[in-house]
Amino acid sequence: MEILAFFEKILNALPGACSQGLIWGVMAIGLFITYRILDVADLTVDGSFATGGAVCVMFLLNGHNVWFSIFMAFIAGLVAGAVTGLLHTFMGIPAILAGILTQLGLYSVNLKIMGKANQAVNVNKTDLLVSLRWVRDFAINNPIIMVSVIIAVLIAILYWFFGTEMGCGIRATGANLNMSRAQGINTNFNKVIGIMLSNALVAVSGALLSQYQGFADVNMGRGAIVIGLAAVIIGEAIFGKIFKNFALRLLSVALGAVIYYIVVQTVISMGLDANLLKLLSACIVAIFLAVPHWKKQIAAKKVGKINSNPNGGAENA
Amino acid sequence: MLEVKGVFKTFNPGTINEKRALNGINLTLNEGDFVTVIGGNGAGKSTLLNMVAGVYPVDCGTIKIDGIDVTRLAEYKRAKYLGRVFQDPMNGTAANMQIDENLALANRRGTFRSLKPGITKKERESYKELLKTLDLGLETRLTSKVGLLSGGQRQALTLLMATLKKPKLLLLDEHTAALDPKTAAKVLEITEDIVSKNNLTTIMITHNMTDAIKTGNRLIMMNNGRIVFDVSGEEKKNLTTADLLQKFKMSTGHELDNDRMFLSE
Numbered sequence A: 001m002e003i004l005a006f007f008e009k010i011l012n013a014l015p016g017a018c019s020q021g022l023i024w025g026v027m028a029i030g031l032f033i034t035y036r037i038l039d040v041a042d043l044t045v046d047g048s049f050a051t052g053g054a055v056c057v058m059f060l061l062n063g064h065n066v067w068f069s070i071f072m073a074f075i076a077g078l079v080a081g082a083v084t085g086l087l088h089t090f091m092g093i094p095a096i097l098a099g100i101l102t103q104l105g106l107y108s109v110n111l112k113i114m115g116k117a118n119q120a121v122n123v124n125k126t127d128l129l130v131s132l133r134w135v136r137d138f139a140i141n142n143p144i145i146m147v148s149v150i151i152a153v154l155i156a157i158l159y160w161f162f163g164t165e166m167g168c169g170i171r172a173t174g175a176n177l178n179m180s181r182a183q184g185i186n187t188n189f190n191k192v193i194g195i196m197l198s199n200a201l202v203a204v205s206g207a208l209l210s211q212y213q214g215f216a217d218v219n220m221g222r223g224a225i226v227i228g229l230a231a232v233i234i235g236e237a238i239f240g241k242i243f244k245n246f247a248l249r250l251l252s253v254a255l256g257a258v259i260y261y262i263v264v265q266t267v268i269s270m271g272l273d274a275n276l277l278k279l280l281s282a283c284i285v286a287i288f289l290a291v292p293h294w295k296k297q298i299a300a301k302k303v304g305k306i307n308s309n310p311n312g313g314a315e316n317a
Numbered sequence B: 001m002l003e004v005k006g007v008f009k010t011f012n013p014g015t016i017n018e019k020r021a022l023n024g025i026n027l028t029l030n031e032g033d034f035v036t037v038i039g040g041n042g043a044g045k046s047t048l049l050n051m052v053a054g055v056y057p058v059d060c061g062t063i064k065i066d067g068i069d070v071t072r073l074a075e076y077k078r079a080k081y082l083g084r085v086f087q088d089p090m091n092g093t094a095a096n097m098q099i100d101e102n103l104a105l106a107n108r109r110g111t112f113r114s115l116k117p118g119i120t121k122k123e124r125e126s127y128k129e130l131l132k133t134l135d136l137g138l139e140t141r142l143t144s145k146v147g148l149l150s151g152g153q154r155q156a157l158t159l160l161m162a163t164l165k166k167p168k169l170l171l172l173d174e175h176t177a178a179l180d181p182k183t184a185a186k187v188l189e190i191t192e193d194i195v196s197k198n199n200l201t202t203i204m205i206t207h208n209m210t211d212a213i214k215t216g217n218r219l220i221m222m223n224n225g226r227i228v229f230d231v232s233g234e235e236k237k238n239l240t241t242a243d244l245l246q247k248f249k250m251s252t253g254h255e256l257d258n259d260r261m262f263l264s265e
C-alpha cells in the first residue's frame, strides 16, 4: 500500500516536474551555446536568469503584453551577456571571472529593477503564458505543451543560425581559436555574440519560470549554472550516442533538464531533505564532469602500454 | 609582394625571461618567390612568420603585403591576404567540424560573415572535386569530422584551406615536421603542386636541409633573430647540405644546432 501511495505521489508531481524541467530546458540550451559551442564556462547565467524573471514580471505589472515582456527579458539577457563578453574580450578578464563579476553586479541590478527582493504576478489579474495553475489542463495553455512549442521553435531558429556564415564562425571560434583567426574570423566578436545569445535564452527561461511560479525573486538564479550543466550532461549521457544531429543535440539538452527535474521530484518524494538538493546536484555534476577526465587517463595508460611513441595515436575529438 | 623592414621583437622585455627573438629583419619577396627558411632552434623563424601573420605586434619596423601596410592590422583582418599552415596538424583545422564545413570556413576568409548559409550545395560539389586532387580518399568523407583524420590528411586539408581563396602570401611553418617521412614527402609534393599551380608567393620553414635546397627558388638562413644567409637562383640550386653547414659556421662562428635537423638526414 505504501508503495502505491509513493507512486501516486510521484505521478502527481510528474506534470509539475515536466513543466519546470522544460522551462529549465530553455536555460540549458542557452548554457549549451557557451559551454559546448564556445567552450567557455559562463557564470553570468545565475544573474541573468533572475534578470529575465525580474524584467518580465515588472513589464507585466506595468500592464504590458506577455510576449512583449518576455521579449524585453530577452533583450535584458543580451545586454547582460554583452557585459560579460566585453569584460572577457575587450578587458582581457578570464571568462569565468568575467561571468562572476557580471553575476555579482546583476544582483544589485535585479534588486533595482524590482525595487525589492521579490515581486509577484497574479495569474487571475495578468494574462500569463505559463502558470503552474494549468499543469493539469488539456489545452494549449498547459505549460508542458506551451513550453514544448517554444523549445521546438527555439531549436529550429538555433539550427538555422548555427548553419549560417556567422553561426559557423562562432562554432569555429569555440573549436579552434588559432585556426579561426588564420581564416579571418573575428574571434572576440564571435565570443561576445555567443555569450549574448546564451544569456538572452537564459533570461527567457527566467521569464518563463517567474510566470510559472507567479513571482520573480533575486535569488531565483542561484545555482542555475549547476542545474544547466546537469541538464547538458544528463542529456548528452543518455542521448549522446543516438542524437548526433545538431538540432537533436539541443533537444537532448532540453530533455536532460526534464529528466533532472523528474529525478529531483522522485528524490524529494522519497523523503530527502529539500535543503540538501543543491549539495546533491553539485555532487552529481562534479562526478559527471570527472568521468571524461578519468576515461582519458585510463585510455592514456592503455596507449602508453601498447605503444610508447608519443606521436603514434591520433587524438579524436 | 612582402616587404619586411627593420623588424625587432623582444619577448617579455624587462624581465629575467627577456628574449630578443627578432633582431632587425629586412626581407623583400617578389611575386612568385618560393623561399625556404632554415636555422637553429630559437633562431626566430616562427617568430618571423608570426609577425607577418600578426599573431604578436612588432616592437618596431614595418610589414607590407603587396604594398599594403599591415603592421598594425589585427591578425584576423590580415588573414585576408594570408594562407597559413602550422607545424601542429591539430592547429589548422577545427576537429569537431566536418571536412566540408572546414573548407567552407576557409572559403569565406576575408569576407564579412553574414546570415547567409554557411555552406551551399554547389560548394560541396566543388570541394569534392578539390579533395580528389589530393588523392587521399577524402572526397568520399566530406561529412566526416576532421578529428578523425590522420595528421598528414589534416595537413593536406589545411593546405587546401589556406589556398582555397588565393592568398597573396602562403606561410608554412614546418608543416611537415610532425609527419612520418613518407607522409611528409607526400604533403611536400602536394605543397609544391598547389604553389606552382596558383603561382603563390610562399615562405616555408623547414628543418630538412635537403627539402630546403630542392624546394623553391630562394633560401634564407636565420640565426639569433637575424637573416645570415640569403641565396637564390642558380647558386641555390647548386648548394649541398655540406655547403649550408659550412656557410652557417662561417657567418655565426658555431655549428648549426637544431635538434630536429639531424634526425631528418
Ligand SMILES: Nc1ncnc2c1ncn2[C@@H]1O[C@H](COP(=O)(O)OP(=O)(O)OP(=O)(O)O)[C@@H](O)[C@H]1O
Residues within 6 Å of the ligand: B011, B012, B019, B020, B021, B039, B040, B041, B042, B043, B044, B045, B046, B047, B048, B258
Ligand atoms: N610567445 C613567446 N613568448 C616568449 N618567448 C617566445 C615566444 N615565442 C618565441 N619565443 C622565444 O623567441 C625565440 C625564437 O623563437 P622561434 O619560435 O621563433 O624560434 P624558431 O626559429 O622557430 O625555432 P624552432 O626551430 O625551435 O621552431 C626563442 O628563444 C623562443 O623561446
Ligand SMILES: [Mg+2]
Residues within 6 Å of the ligand: B045, B046, B047
Ligand atoms: Mg619554430
